[in-house]
Amino acid sequence: MTSASDAPEQGFRLSQLIYDTRYRSLTIQVVTFILVMAGAAWLVDNTIQNLNQLGKDFNFGFLSNRAGYDIGQQLIPYTNDNTHARALLVGLLNTLWVSILGCAAATVLGIFVGVLRLSHNWLVARLMTFYVEMFRNIPVLLWILVCLALLTEITPSPNAYKINPETGESAVSMLLFDSIALTNRYTAIPAIEFSNSLGAIDTAFAPISLNFLLIAVVLIVSIWANRRLQAHAHKVQDDTGVRPVTWWKSLLILFGPLLVVLVALGFHLVSPTLKGFNFTGGVNVSNAFVALWLGLTLYTAAFIAEIVRAGIMAISKGQTEASFALGLRPNRTMKLVILPQALRVIIPPLISQYLNLTKNSSLAIAVGYMDLRGTLGGITLNQTGRELEAILLMMLIYLAISLTISGLMNIYNKSVKLKER
Amino acid sequence: MKKSVFLGTLAVAAVSAGVAAAGTLEDVKARGELNCGVNTGLVGFAAPDANGNWSGFDVAVCKAVAAAVLGDPSKVKYVPTTGQTRFTALASGEVDMLARNSTWTFSRDTDLKLDFIGVNYYDGQGFMVRKDLGVTSAKELDGASVCIQTGTTTELNLADFFKANNMTYQPITIDSNAEGEQQYLAGACDAYTTDISGLAATRASYADPENHIILPEVISKEPLGPAVRHGDNQWGDIVSWTLNALIAAEEYGVTSANVDELAKGTDNPEINRLLGVEGELGKMTGLDNDWAVRAIKAGGNYGEIFAATIGEATPIALARGLNAQWTQGGLLYAPPFR
Numbered sequence: 001m002t003s004a005s006d007a008p009e010q011g012f013r014l015s016q017l018i019y020d021t022r023y024r025s026l027t028i029q030v031v032t033f034i035l036v037m038a039g040a041a042w043l044v045d046n047t048i049q050n051l052n053q054l055g056k057d058f059n060f061g062f063l064s065n066r067a068g069y070d071i072g073q074q075l076i077p078y079t080n081d082n083t084h085a086r087a088l089l090v091g092l093l094n095t096l097w098v099s100i101l102g103c104a105a106a107t108v109l110g111i112f113v114g115v116l117r118l119s120h121n122w123l124v125a126r127l128m129t130f131y132v133e134m135f136r137n138i139p140v141l142l143w144i145l146v147c148l149a150l151l152t153e154i155t156p157s158p159n160a161y162k163i164n165p166e167t168g169e170s171a172v173s174m175l176l177f178d179s180i181a182l183t184n185r186y187t188a189i190p191a192i193e194f195s196n197s198l199g200a201i202d203t204a205f206a207p208i209s210l211n212f213l214l215i216a217v218v219l220i221v222s223i224w225a226n227r228r229l230q231a232h233a234h235k236v237q238d239d240t241g242v243r244p245v246t247w248w249k250s251l252l253i254l255f256g257p258l259l260v261v262l263v264a265l266g267f268h269l270v271s272p273t274l275k276g277f278n279f280t281g282g283v284n285v286s287n288a289f290v291a292l293w294l295g296l297t298l299y300t301a302a303f304i305a306e307i308v309r310a311g312i313m314a315i316s317k318g319q320t321e322a323s324f325a326l327g328l329r330p331n332r333t334m335k336l337v338i339l340p341q342a343l344r345v346i347i348p349p350l351i352s353q354y355l356n357l358t359k360n361s362s363l364a365i366a367v368g369y370m371d372l373r374g375t376l377g378g379i380t381l382n383q384t385g386r387e388l389e390a391i392l393l394m395m396l397i398y399l400a401i402s403l404t405i406s407g408l409m410n411i412y413n414k415s416v417k418l419k420e421r
Numbered sequence: 422m423k424k425s426v427f428l429g430t431l432a433v434a435a436v437s438a439g440v441a442a443a444g445t446l447e448d449v450k451a452r453g454e455l456n457c458g459v460n461t462g463l464v465g466f467a468a469p470d471a472n473g474n475w476s477g478f479d480v481a482v483c484k485a486v487a488a489a490v491l492g493d494p495s496k497v498k499y500v501p502t503t504g505q506t507r508f509t510a511l512a513s514g515e516v517d518m519l520a521r522n523s524t525w526t527f528s529r530d531t532d533l534k535l536d537f538i539g540v541n542y543y544d545g546q547g548f549m550v551r552k553d554l555g556v557t558s559a560k561e562l563d564g565a566s567v568c569i570q571t572g573t574t575t576e577l578n579l580a581d582f583f584k585a586n587n588m589t590y591q592p593i594t595i596d597s598n599a600e601g602e603q604q605y606l607a608g609a610c611d612a613y614t615t616d617i618s619g620l621a622a623t624r625a626s627y628a629d630p631e632n633h634i635i636l637p638e639v640i641s642k643e644p645l646g647p648a649v650r651h652g653d654n655q656w657g658d659i660v661s662w663t664l665n666a667l668i669a670a671e672e673y674g675v676t677s678a679n680v681d682e683l684a685k686g687t688d689n690p691e692i693n694r695l696l697g698v699e700g701e702l703g704k705m706t707g708l709d710n711d712w713a714v715r716a717i718k719a720g721g722n723y724g725e726i727f728a729a730t731i732g733e734a735t736p737i738a739l740a741r742g743l744n745a746q747w748t749q750g751g752l753l754y755a756p757p758f759r
Contacts, residue, residue: 277611
């Protein structure tokens with residue numbers, strides 16, 4: 001005989017939504033969702049109403065109007081007769097350019113510093129600690145401004161390179177066989193030119209230089225051929241135990257075709273020359289760009305260094321001892337045993353550092369580098385007065401960039417993470 | 422994605438929520454303080470001193486309006502705005518009026534929904550260079566690096582000028598006047614361009630003003646004037662006629678010194694109407710009849726303000742030029758008070 005009785009058979013009561021733990025969480029979620037949506041609806045409604053009151057409409061037609069302003073740094077051809085959309089594109093490319101270079105440099109520097117911080121050399125380790133604590137604890141904007149101030153204040157103006165007619169000398173001379181000039185506006189570096197140029201394909205986006213296209217194709221083919229050569233050497237080694245000598249073949253395959261192509265195209269460098277107010281002929285890398293790039297790199301590298309250090313310390317000491325026991329030297333241990341395993345720990349936080357660097361690049365306006373924020377969110381917004389459209393568009397673009405970066409990095413993360421079978 | 426749009430809307434809505442639906446005059450009276458958008462710091466036009474007291478040519482307009490509306494020229498809250506934020510600040514209701522050397526243009530007046538209510542300074546864009554550069558004309562600036570403040574009409578004028586003269590230049594974009602000065606003084610740009618009044622004011626703040634010259638070319642028309650939001654005509658009228666009262670006062674010889682005397686009644690009916698002795702002009706705008714007297718007493722008439730802030734006796738040393746009364750060959754011409 002059982003004394004336990006079944007729960008009383010009752011229908012569903014409304015109070016169960018609050019008092020019954022089976023339904024309570026659902027109730028809370030639904031209510032929260034409704035509140036959030038109501039809040040959003042109120043904001044949208046408020047915006048539309050206020051826009052109506054101001055007599056403003058919401059459209060992106062301004063993007064096809066003539067921009068009318070000039071942009072200092074441009075990767076694709078642009079004049080003030082182009083549209084605002086083109087100016088946006090110029091700014092977007094500038095953002096991507098500084099972000100890509102910044103991520104690359106920060107990664108290299110970060111790994112370097114992170115590894116050195118674990119060095120047994122007291123001085124080196126302390127120096128790296130100092131670097132990390134210094135750079136990650138001061139806002140990146142200040143670092144960018146400091147970089148610009150240094151570049152502006154310690155370098156001479158282009159005028160100083162002018163040759164004095166009386167003495168026949170200039171106040172300052174150019175570096176590296178008169179090919180590089182550091183000035184307080186930009187660094188003038190030689191430009192690459194081809195005497196037998198193949199010309200360029202003119203697309204609406206940007207002209208594509210056939211010369212560089214050819215060089216890229218040749219390089220890719222060379223690298224592919226070299227890998228085949230190495231694979232063949234491995235096979236021979238596996239079969240016979242003797243590795244054939246490949247270094248001169250590798251060199252020949254990697255650099256031979258490239259040299260032939262460069263000579264055939266008439267590759268040469270054109271040094272910048274001072275003409276009037278500024279250097280012309282070469283490429284002028286603006287100080288604004290260098291300052292932004294340096295600031296972002298130094299700042300982010302400090303974080304990456306910590307991530308790398310954490311990754312390395314996460315690998316148990318036994319791994320190092322085991323590889324030492326196998327007779328591997330310390331640097332080979334690091335390269336072949338520790339870092340590949342540490343990467344699994346390093347990659348996920350590295351993604352957010354890349355995202356941070358990309359988003360921080362919008363501080364460019366502080367040094368006058370015309371990125372997306374400077375063109376679309378700056379001058380275009382001001383000249384057209386389309387705040388809502390410009391800011392929304394800018395947010396969408398940054399979001400798209402960030403999602404792309406994390407998507408790509410996630411793919412890479414999948415390829416290095418521990419394969420569990 | 423939804424989240425970002427949501428946050429963006431949030432930001433925009435937060436700004437727009439401040440838009441005053443009621444009349445600006447009632448708002449200002451109820452608040453007891455006039456919110457006036459001014460430059461972040463341009464000596465002579467609007468700059469705070471060591472004690473945080475604002476003074477200058479544009480500030481004087483704010484003071485006159487505050488005196489006319491609230492009866493006390495000190496009842497002004499100065500809101501420093503950059504070239505980028507000024508119109509948003511006005512449109513969103515953060516400021517009641519903008520007296521911030523802003524150029525009156527067609528698109529600002531129509532598309533941006535502002536109302537420029539007059540011109541308090543007729544300006545033009547020019548270039549400043551170091552004397553030792555050896556440049557005497559803007560036409561010699563081919564290939565030069567030019568510092569330029571972003572978010573202003575000067576960017577477009579500059580592009581047009583160099584294009585029309587078939588010259589090239591390297592724009593060095595800067596965010597504020599202070600940054601521009603620093604870059605220019607460090608030699609990061611060969612020339613600094615903005616309105617000539619702004620150049621003169623900037624030069625006056627240098628340790629060695631004599632080593633810098635302002636080139637003779639004036640490459641644009643820059644009528645600078647106070648602006649109010651579109652749609653509140655009563656408030657627009659008040660600001661507009663306060664400025665006109667200052668200009669008319671100079672024309673009729675009404676100064677801060679003799680305004681009390683003249684307000685007792687004169688033989689000149691125009692002065693009598695201006696100062697509220699005759700007629701009901703003040704009431705027509707929703708103020709009392711003494712409004713103009715208070716406005717003039719706040720900082721003097723237009724000529725007094727000009728002389729005290731940017732005139733030839735000040736370090737900025739601007740001549741009246743186009744900004745003289747129409748009777749003196751200038752462009753200042755207040756419509757009749759009747």
